[in-house]
Amino acid sequence: MKIYGFPLSPFVRKVVIAAREKGLEYDLVPANPSQPTEEFLKVSPFSKIPALEDGDFCLADSTAIVAYLDAKYPEPPLFPVEAQARGRAVWFEEVSDTVLVPAGAPIVVNRFLRPKIFGTDGDEEAAKAGEEAIKKPLGYLESAVSDSGWLDWNFSIGDIAVACTIKTLGYTGWTLDPAAYPKLAAWYGRVTERAAWQQAADEEDAVFASMQG
Ligand SMILES: N[C@@H](CCC(=O)N[C@@H](CS)C(=O)NCC(=O)O)C(=O)O
Known part of the structure; x- marks a missing residue:
């Protein structure tokens, strides 16, 4: 494969x-x-x-x-069989791919891709606007960490997608602040401790x- x-x-x-x-x-x-x-x-x-x-x-x-x-x-x-769990897993994947990724893209482009990969100047104002824009989805995800320790009942494609986006943001020097997002930071620690990760x-x-x- x-x-x-x-x-x-x-x-x-x-x-x-x-x-x-x-x-x-x-x-x-x-x-x-x-x-x-x-x-x-x-x-x-x-x-x-x-x-x-x-x-x-x-x-x-x-x-x-x-x-x-x-x-x-x-x-x-990774896509749960039970109806509600499946819907929620796909929902979290969508929050990552269609809300968090576009909100954070100016940070990745201007603080990592342009200066570190393409050798061009980044737009710091755009990166700062991205930092503001990711606060809303991150605040929502903070409230979505469940008692199971995952974003919903079980570890799923939703957890993988959101953690993958946070990891890419980390290439810019940005970190998930545990003071602002304590549950999400602990959740990210759990995802990144997994053997596959x-x-x-x-x-x-x-x-x-x-x-x-
Ligand atoms: N919905 C697609 C998005 C894939 C995507 O946009 N990948 C980016 C890299 S992060 C890409 O290939 N960009 C090149 C382009 O859009 O021309 C997926 O989930 O695979």
Whole structure:
């Protein structure tokens, strides 16, 4: 199985963590969406990362890929079967992917991608506006950590997605303040202690180090 992309992307990391949680073997194939190869475009027609190649089956989009993996390898379940739990798991994934990611993007672009990867100046005002914008979704997520220790009843795709976005924000020097978000900071600690997360973090550190030269 091949996963195309760079693990610094929250969407790619989501697929990597899901594969690791399920104990799957994969090859991480570097793919640059702005300079797509023909091979990559066959797997990801809109040139976005991540994409998956599993034998002769190809799929793009992190949510679609994790849904596929979860159906093919049901243990441990990442999309719960029970109706309310399933709906809430997808809800938290959406909060991450469609609210937290866009709110935090100016921080990642202006304090990490431009200065550290592309060698251009970042817009600090835009980054500061991003810091303000992420407070609302983070405040909501703080209130959503449940007695189970996870965002809802059980660890799910929702926990993975939100933690992946927080990890990418960490590349900018931003940290989840435990004084402002005590439950969420403790929850993030629990997610990042999981074996799958630790293995993926080691792999990611190696990729990041190779990008730094
Ligand atoms: N909904 C998609 C979003 C994927 C996405 O936007 N990936 C970014 C990298 S973080 C990308 O490929 N951007 C390149 C582009 O949009 O052209 C998913 O969940 O996989």
